[in-house]
Amino acid sequence: MSSPVLSVSDLSVEFWVDGVWYPAANHINCEVEAGQTLAIVGESGSGKSTVAMAIMSLLASNARVTGSVKVKGEEVLGAPIQKLQKYRGKEVSYIFQEPMTALNPVYTIGFQIMETLRNHFDMGPSEAKARAIELISLVEIPDPERSVDKYPHQLSGGQRQRAMIAQALACDPALLIADEPTTALDVTVQAEILDLMRGLRSRLNSGILLITHDMGVVADMADEIMVMQSGNMVEHGTADQIFNRPNHPYTQQLLASVPKLGSTTMRVLDASQAAAKPVLKLSNVTIEYPKRGRIPAFVAVEDFSLEIFPGEIVGLVGESGSGKTTVGRASIGLLPIKSGRLEVVGQDISGATNKELRQIRRNTGIVFQDPASSLNPRLPIGESIGEPLYLAGIAKDKELDKMVEDLLASVELPRSYRNRYPHELSGGQRQRVGIARALALTPDILIADEPTSALDVSVQARFLELLQDLQSKLKFACLFISHDLGVVDILSHRIAVMQNGRLVEVGNRDQILKNPQDPYTQRLLSAVPVPDPAEQKIRREARLASK
Amino acid sequence: MAIFSRKKKVEEIVDGDIFNKETEGLSQGQIVLKRFFRHRGAMISLIVLFSLVIFVFSALGFKIFGIGYGGWWKYKITDLPTLRTDGCPIELPGCPTLNLIPGKHFGLGDHPFGQDDLGRDYFSLVMRGAERSLEVMVVIGLVAGALGIIVGALAGFYRGVVDATLMRLVDFIITVPVIVLGSVLGYHFGSKGVLFLALFLGLVSWGGLSRLVRGDFLTLREREFVDAARVAGASNRRIIFKHILPNAIGVIIVNVTLLMSGAILLEAALSYLGFGVVPPDVSLGLLISQYQDSFTTRPWLFWWPGLIIIMVALSVNFIGDGLRDAFDPRQRRRISRKDRAAERQSVDKK
Numbered sequence: 001m002s003s004p005v006l007s008v009s010d011l012s013v014e015f016w017v018d019g020v021w022y023p024a025a026n027h028i029n030c031e032v033e034a035g036q037t038l039a040i041v042g043e044s045g046s047g048k049s050t051v052a053m054a055i056m057s058l059l060a061s062n063a064r065v066t067g068s069v070k071v072k073g074e075e076v077l078g079a080p081i082q083k084l085q086k087y088r089g090k091e092v093s094y095i096f097q098e099p100m101t102a103l104n105p106v107y108t109i110g111f112q113i114m115e116t117l118r119n120h121f122d123m124g125p126s127e128a129k130a131r132a133i134e135l136i137s138l139v140e141i142p143d144p145e146r147s148v149d150k151y152p153h154q155l156s157g158g159q160r161q162r163a164m165i166a167q168a169l170a171c172d173p174a175l176l177i178a179d180e181p182t183t184a185l186d187v188t189v190q191a192e193i194l195d196l197m198r199g200l201r202s203r204l205n206s207g208i209l210l211i212t213h214d215m216g217v218v219a220d221m222a223d224e225i226m227v228m229q230s231g232n233m234v235e236h237g238t239a240d241q242i243f244n245r246p247n248h249p250y251t252q253q254l255l256a257s258v259p260k261l262g263s264t265t266m267r268v269l270d271a272s273q274a275a276a277k278p279v280l281k282l283s284n285v286t287i288e289y290p291k292r293g294r295i296p297a298f299v300a301v302e303d304f305s306l307e308i309f310p311g312e313i314v315g316l317v318g319e320s321g322s323g324k325t326t327v328g329r330a331s332i333g334l335l336p337i338k339s340g341r342l343e344v345v346g347q348d349i350s351g352a353t354n355k356e357l358r359q360i361r362r363n364t365g366i367v368f369q370d371p372a373s374s375l376n377p378r379l380p381i382g383e384s385i386g387e388p389l390y391l392a393g394i395a396k397d398k399e400l401d402k403m404v405e406d407l408l409a410s411v412e413l414p415r416s417y418r419n420r421y422p423h424e425l426s427g428g429q430r431q432r433v434g435i436a437r438a439l440a441l442t443p444d445i446l447i448a449d450e451p452t453s454a455l456d457v458s459v460q461a462r463f464l465e466l467l468q469d470l471q472s473k474l475k476f477a478c479l480f481i482s483h484d485l486g487v488v489d490i491l492s493h494r495i496a497v498m499q500n501g502r503l504v505e506v507g508n509r510d511q512i513l514k515n516p517q518d519p520y521t522q523r524l525l526s527a528v529p530v531p532d533p534a535e536q537k538i539r540r541e542a543r544l545a546s547k
Numbered sequence: 548m549a550i551f552s553r554k555k556k557v558e559e560i561v562d563g564d565i566f567n568k569e570t571e572g573l574s575q576g577q578i579v580l581k582r583f584f585r586h587r588g589a590m591i592s593l594i595v596l597f598s599l600v601i602f603v604f605s606a607l608g609f610k611i612f613g614i615g616y617g618g619w620w621k622y623k624i625t626d627l628p629t630l631r632t633d634g635c636p637i638e639l640p641g642c643p644t645l646n647l648i649p650g651k652h653f654g655l656g657d658h659p660f661g662q663d664d665l666g667r668d669y670f671s672l673v674m675r676g677a678e679r680s681l682e683v684m685v686v687i688g689l690v691a692g693a694l695g696i697i698v699g700a701l702a703g704f705y706r707g708v709v710d711a712t713l714m715r716l717v718d719f720i721i722t723v724p725v726i727v728l729g730s731v732l733g734y735h736f737g738s739k740g741v742l743f744l745a746l747f748l749g750l751v752s753w754g755g756l757s758r759l760v761r762g763d764f765l766t767l768r769e770r771e772f773v774d775a776a777r778v779a780g781a782s783n784r785r786i787i788f789k790h791i792l793p794n795a796i797g798v799i800i801v802n803v804t805l806l807m808s809g810a811i812l813l814e815a816a817l818s819y820l821g822f823g824v825v826p827p828d829v830s831l832g833l834l835i836s837q838y839q840d841s842f843t844t845r846p847w848l849f850w851w852p853g854l855i856i857i858m859v860a861l862s863v864n865f866i867g868d869g870l871r872d873a874f875d876p877r878q879r880r881r882i883s884r885k886d887r888a889a890e891r892q893s894v895d896k897k
Contacts, residue, residue, distance in 0.1 A: 334774055358780050366778050374771035378793040378876060379575050388779035419573050421876035437775065 003073060004031040005174040005207040006055065006092075011067035013050050013059065021064065024050040025231045028067070032175060032207035039210040039222035039239075041254070043456035044427070047231040048211045052177050055209070056094060057084050072174055090120045093168035097180040099160035103152040109163040110136070110148030116170040135166040139196060157320075158189035162196065169200065177209045182217060186319040186483065191527040191543065194220050213456060215258045216529025219243060219536045227251045239533045257461035258531045259486030261513055277346065278307040279445045279477045280331055285340035287323070287330050300326040301501045304340070308445065313471065313478040315488030317524070318498035324481045325369070327498075328447045331479060332364045333357045345444050362392055365438030365476075369450040371430035375422040381433045382408075382418030388440045407436040411466065428459035432466065439470065445477045452487055464490055485528055489513060497521050575793065582873040589869020592862035599858060600681060606674040622668035624675050625827055630666040631658060641666065643847050661847040663838070672829050673851045679830040680811050681859065683745040687810040690749025692803045695756030700787050702757070703764025714761070721754040726816065733822020741824050748813060756802045763795035796874040804867035808860040831856050 011028040014021040025047040032038045040048045053059050055069050057076060069076045071091050076084070096102035104112060113135055114128040123131070129148065137144040139162040141155075152160055161181065168176060178197070182190040198221065201208055210221055218225060218239070225242040227235040227250065235248040246252045287301040301323040308314050318324045329335045330342065333349050342349045345363045352360060368374035375384055386404045389395050395403050405415045411432040422430055431451055438446055448467070452460040464487065471478060482488050488495055489509060496506040497518065505518040516522045526543050530536050573581075583589060608618025622628065635642040641663065644656020660669040698717070702710040728751060733744075767773065768791065776790050815832020818824040824833055831852040838848035 329774075332778055334777065361778050361780055364778070366775070368771045368775060370771060374775050376772040376776070376790050376794070378796075378874060379790070380573065380578060382573075383575055384775075387776065387781065391780040391785075419578065423877060434775075437779070440779075 004033050005072055006030075006032040006209065007070045008051070008055065009068050009070075011051065011054060011065070011069060013047070013054050014064045015060070016062040016064070023231050024063075025054070025228075026233075028233055030226055030233075030236065032209055034174065034207050035201060035205045036223050037201065037208040037210055037221050038224045038226060039212060039218045040226050040228060041212065041215070041218055042228035043213060043254075043458060045230070046228040048213075048228055049179055050231075051228075052094070052179055052209065052211055055177065056088060056092060086120070089116050089173070090171040091173055092175045092177060093171070093173040095161075095164050095168050095176065095178040095181045098184050099157070099164045100152065100184075102164060103160060105152055108149050108151055109155070109166075110150075113148075113163075113167045113170055116167055120171050131170070132166075135170060136163070138169070138200075139163070139166045141166070157185055158192060161185060161189075161193055165193075165196065165200075169204065172204060173206055175207045175209065177211070179211045180213070181210075183212070183214070187485075187527040187529075188319065188523060190217070191529070194529075195540075195544070197221065214529070215255065215457070215531035216536070219531050219533045220529045220540065222533075227254065243531065243533055253458060255531065257458045259457075259461075259464075259484070259490050260531070261486055261489055261525075261528065276310050278309050278343075279345050280306075280308040280479065281341075281343040282306045282327070282331070283341045285327075285330070285342055286338045287326050287335060288338040299338075299501060301330070304501075304503050306496055306503065306506065308477045308479060310444065310477050311471075311475045312493045313480055313491050315492035315495045316479060316481045316498060317483060317485055317488050317495060319483065319524075321500075322498045323501040324483075324498055325449055326501075328366070328449045328479060328481050331445075331447055332361060332366055362441050363444045364447065365441065365443040365445075366447040367431070367434045367438045367449065367451045370454055371427060371434050371451075372422065372454075374434055375430060377422055380419045380421060381425070384422075385418075385433060385437045385440060388437065392441060394441075403440075407440055410439075410470070411436045426459075427454055428456075428463060431455060431463060435467070435470070439474065439476075442474060443476055445479065448478060448480045450482055453483070460487070467491070485513070485525065497524065575789075579873045583869055586869035586872055588865045589872075592865035592869070595858065596862040596866070599677075599855075599862075603674055603677040603681065603855075607671060607678070609678075620671055620674065622671045624667065624671050624829065626668060626671070627666055628658075628662070628668060630662055639845060641669075641845070643669075660851045661845070663848060664841075664845075669848065669851065672834060673831070673855065676829045676831040676834050676852055677855050677859075679741050679824055679828065680814065680832065680856070682741060683748070683814045683830070684807045684810045684859070684863075686742060686745035687749045687752065688803055688807040690746060691753040691756060691806055692799070694750070695753035695802070696760055696792070696799060698753065699757035699760025700764055700792065703761035704768055704783070704787050704791070706765070710761070713757075717754045717757055720751055723751075725751055725813065726820070729817040729822050730820045733817065733820055741828070741830070744814065744817065744822060744824070745810075748810060748817075752806060752810075752813070756799070756806065759798050759802055760795055763798050764791055767791045767794050793874055797871050800867045800871045804864050807863050811856055811860070 008028055008030050011025060012023065013025040014023050016022075028051055030038060030040075040051065042048050050059070054063075054065050055071075055076070057079070059065065065077055067077070071087065074087075076087065079087075103109065107115075110129065110132045113132040114125070117123055117128045117131055118125075133144045133148050136147055141147045141159050141162050147155075147159075152163070155163060161184075165181075181197070182193050185193060194217065197208070200206075208221075210218070212218060222239045225235075225237060225239055226233055227242065227248065229250045235242065235246065235251045242251060243255070246255060283305050285301060285304045286299065287304075289298045289300055291297040304323075304327060306314070306327075316324050316327065326335060330337050331344065331349075333344075333352065337350050340350070344360050347356070347360050349357070349360055375381065382401075382404050385407050386395075386400050389400055389403055404418060408415055408418060413429060413432055413436070417425070417429075422433070425433065431454070434451065451467075452463055455463060467478075468491065478491075480488060480491055492509065494506065494508050495512040497504050497512065497520065499520045505512060505516065505521050511517075512521060513525065516525055526539060526546075530539060605616065606618055606620045607623065608616045630640045631642070631644070632640045641658070641661050643659060643661035645659035646653055646656065658668050658670065660673055662669055663672065698713050702713040725748070729747070732747060764787075773786055773790060776786050781790070811830075811832050814824065814830055815836050818830055818833045819836055824830040834852040835849065835856075838845075841848045
């Protein structure tokens with residue numbers, strides 16, 4: 001047996017914050033062999049990335065690291081900076097989560113790959129360029145000779161991630177650390193990137209340390225899995241052990257909170273509700289982003305028709321750029337529609353004046369995707385929640401205080417949180433504040449724009465429960481926009497699928513998930529990774545065969 | 548260590564009964580005010596500045612709407628007492644009589660800040676200069692601040708035609724040199740006095756601020772919380788002033804405090820050109836530029852106005868700091884290095 005490329009023993013990381021050492025990772029032990037994939041799984045804040053950064057010695061200066069990290073038998077911790085510079089990029093390389101921010105926007109991808117190469121090898125520019133082109137074709141970016149001179153913004157999200165991988169592979173590293181490599185990508189692109197990484201692993205025989213929160217991705221890639229919770233390693237075993245015989249309660253809970261397609265009972269709307277007048281009715285709606293300077297007008301949504309009945313939850317799925325969010329924002333009058341007819345609670349919104357719009361908005365609510373951005377950072381949350389009530393003239397002073405308290409209680413937040421600022425809350429709590437604000441005026445229809453995409457799976461599970469509870473209590477209709485079919489599956493009465501601004505398919509859950517008619521829906525479904533290694537293998541092979 | 552134990556106590560209380568604790572709802576304004584009053588530097592500066600203003604304005608007296616106060620200092624700026632020679636080195640007549648060393652000569656003396664080359668009492672000159680400079684500073688700060696914020700906010704929020712028009716106006720104002728404008732206007736209206744000068748300076752120095760505010764508004768208006776406020780039914784005015792402006796306050800305060808400190812120097816430069824503060828009236832900037840040659844021989848002519856300028860500029864900056872911190876929820880009280888070292892030791896011992 002060969003010696004491991006990476007062996008971490010008794011690694012602990014602490015951060016000095018506000019006068020206290022906060023432990024971020026405690027006594028981590030793990031090994032990665034050549035050609036193997038170790039996945040570190042855990043929720044945000046569990047210390048996954050901290051471990052990876054410690055391996056690269058890239059931690060902030062307020063960190064204290066103890067233990068030992070050996071790469072190919074050599075100690076890395078405490079090594080002098082010259083040695084580290086030689087080893088970073090050459091022996092160990094890093095694939096970042098967000099390729100748009102990790103690639104320098106003012107240099108071509110070819111330049112950035114060549115830079116890595118020429119830092120580590122005695123290479124001339126033309127030689128380096130030839131190697132860069134070779135790498136770019138290795139990661140299957142089309143037309144490598146021309147792509148090498150492209151800037152990051154000229155590539156699509158998936159291609160950018162491929163360019164990052166090409167850069168990481170430039171020096172044939174023994175170990176590749178991939179920190180959430182597919183989180184920012186759509187499922188279909190994610191499947192392609194994972195296929196690519198799997199192919200490269202067998203070709204280059206390097207070890208991969210995969211960091212992710214997505215159990216589906218883990219099932220697809222990992223040989224071994226390490227589960228982390230608040231800085232501690234709670235379970236470590238082979239993929240088969242972890243998925244099929246999890247020992248630790250946290251692992252079990254984590255696996256249970258992953259939404260699985262088709263696992264819940266189908267929700268059906270009462271006949272009386274379905275017969276009522278729709279609360280939201282879009283007929284042949286086209287939405288266009290107008291021409292700006294030299295940038296031509298862009299049709300984001302075309303000929304879109306959908307009806308939502310009282311008390312119904314309709315899930316709207318599609319990839320990024322498919323126009324889901326545009327539909328959501330237009331539905332509450334944040335975007336003008338170009339043609340067609342959009343009715344909210346029986347009122348036509350397309351030609352409404354500001355005053356009428358304000359009236360219509362009293363009956364609608366919206367939960368935004370990013371709770372960090374949708375709450376005013378300078379307003380205490382109590383005031384954010386109370387604002388719709390105050391502006392609608394429903395309540396003031398003491399009365400308003402009381403209503404804000406009730407709203408906080410209804411989303412299970414302590415009343416004393418009302419004077420806190422958004423940054424003092426966790427992501428899940430912030431999103432609950434978002435819901436409380438959206439429901440303040442007891443709307444007839446709630447637009448939820450990817451409300452769970454910024455949340456961890458277990459937080460997401462609780463959030464979805466809360467949303468279901470509130471919905472059954474308050475009986476509002478809901479347009480639930482998401483890219484995650486699993487989440488939509490749990491919540492929705494009906495599912496609508498969008499592609500490139502068009503509605504491709506709409507139907508109840510069984511129609512869409514079990515018997516999809518449209519080829520795009522079929523492709524979307526087959527790309528969703530399933531948190532079960534054996535099944536995922538079958539699905540993967542089926543997908544590759546159908547190509 | 549006191550900080551830590553106090554913090555811990557608070558946490559214990561909070562965690563103990565968090566769900567049932569009655570908490571009074573506070574508005575943004577109330578919280579900001581509370582945090583501002585807790586900012587030690589800002590409060591001290593506020594007191595220093597306030598006392599300085601009272602001291603300066605009462606020294607020589609003032610007259611507003613016919614109600615006047617004569618002032619408690621015995622000399623006026625136009626008085627010409629004889630130059631003091633006894634007690635001073637022979638080559639330095641008119642040296643300060645202020646003596647803070649306990650003993651026979653302890654006390655203010657006749658001319659605590661000394662006399663200038665003509666024998667005028669320097670204390671009265673500095674007091675009058677400070678009056679003028681404070682007036683200029685406040686008027687410039689208010690006029691330029693208000694104009695810059697409003698123009699920048701409107702341009703950034705509405706974009707399009709409004710933005711283009713207002714920004715071309717700003718271009719125009721920025722490109723015309725203040726000194727040239729000042730000297731031309733000073734030639735015609737030089738005798739109108741210091742407030743006229745301040746108003747004029749305020750009217751031409753808001754360009755930079757409005758650019759910065761516009762830039763902040765352009766980014767902030769795209770944030771989702773603005774949409775959220777709109778969905779909640781907020782009007783444009785409310786969105787601008789209640790939602791976006793507090794988020795841009797950091798840039799505004801830094802810029803306005805710089806503007807106010809710069810105003811003193813600008814006023815000195817213009818006064819030198821004969822616009823605004825004309826002799827026998829004085830301002831701090833004018834005093835410094837008049838006596839800069841005396842720095843090596845009679846340094847007190849340089850010290851006293853300099854000291855007051857530093858006091859004013861520092862207090863304004865600290866107050867601005869306090870305001871910015873109060874508006875920014877992310878600011879926490881800083882922990883001193885000593886506490887940090889103590890804490891580290893105690894952790895290491897464990």
